[in-house]
Amino acid sequence: MPTPPRLGDGTTPDLTTVHFACVNCGGQLVFHPPTRGMKCPSCGGERPIEASEEKPAERDLLATLEDQRKPPSAQAVTSGPQKELVCPNCNGHIGFVGSLTATRCPFCASPVQRSDIHEAPNRLPVDGVVPFGIDTKAAEEKVKDWINGRWFAPNDFKKYSKTGSFTGVYLPFFTFDAQTYTEYEGERGDTYTVTVGTGQNRRTETRIRWRHVRGAVDVPFDDVAIGAENSLDPERLRALEPWPTQAAVAFRPEYLAGSMSRFYEKELELCHSEAVQRMNNDIAYAIRRDIGGDHQRIHRTDTTWSRQTYRHLLLPIFLLVVMFHAKPYQVFVNGVTGEVHGERPYSWVKITLAVIAALIVVGIGLGIYYGSK
Helix, strand or coil, X not given: CCCCCCCCCCCCCCCCEECCECCCCCCECEEECCCCEEECCCCCCEECCCCCCCCCCCEEHHHXXXXXXXXXXXXXXXXCXXXXXXXXXXXXXXXXXXXXXXXXXCCCCCEEEECCCCCCCCCCCCCEECCCCCCHHHHHHHHHHHHHCCCCCCHHHHHHCCCCEEEEEEEEEEEEEEEEEEEEEEEEEEEEEEEECCHHHCEEEEEEEEXXXXXXXXXXXXXXXXXXXXXXXXXXXXXXXXXXXXXXXXCCHHHHCCCEEECCCCCHHHHHHHHHHHHXXXXXXXXXXXXXXXXXXXXXXXXXXXEEEEEEEEEEEEEEEEEECCEEEEEEEECCCCCEEECCCCCHHHHHHHHHHHHHHHHHXXXXXXXXX
């Protein structure tokens, strides 16, 4: 096998790798979702993962945010420089760019991980991981069913999807807990009807009777998950919820073997701001329910926040990227539940034919209706 090329200037080939060799054949073990252990793709040998019984700990949010505002040390690991690792299987040199922390060697497909990320200075450690619950074959079937159900997608797109890039990847999330107590003032509106006018102008009007209200609501939050990676559409990721964060286990690199993985690019404070927006929306919904009536107006709120904690978790997804007419289309699969969401092109030919068919059906129906009179 020819020696793989080395990367250019600016690389650091001195990092150590994390890999797991099969004791039977020397191949590289990967995580096997059906058994929640490790399996060798070459000989089928298996090895259990000695998972900790302790759940990932909740960390004090306010204390961590205060600590993060301190100037970083010179040893901080960032996503900017390119890193280079040597594959333990073929000695090929693998480039790790940006937030990538685990991948497969492009020369021999062996799974390789960086060892310098999750315990690096000035990086928040990974508290836990939700392991993949379905394997690649099951995820591909989920995507196939989803694409076949997109009636208005072009037929060529469905063919392209069989050759698109399909990858299992662990993405970084921060999850937030909080207990909230909110006092509010507002108005409750109840509809009623009155009869007005006389003679031919006599009619019924619907009106709203408003009255001032005040009260308070308690709203707890548990594991509000915010994606901490910039390259993927956050709305698509949110559509994969709910994430089974109760299934999170203490981080072990064995769970990442065979998949790609990334560390966070969005800092904790920014992710917390996004979580607070979502929480405030839920608090407003709870207030409207508490006000009751047919209509609600919220004039003032005063929220007290307590028991604020967070966890840094790696959550699993499968990502299908299909290039169709020079445009990438992404389809996401929740790596535990199998929930599928994504984007696809539309066939205007199919849409036009469907509209014409609907008009024909309506025309036939009207013809039958008026013909019977």
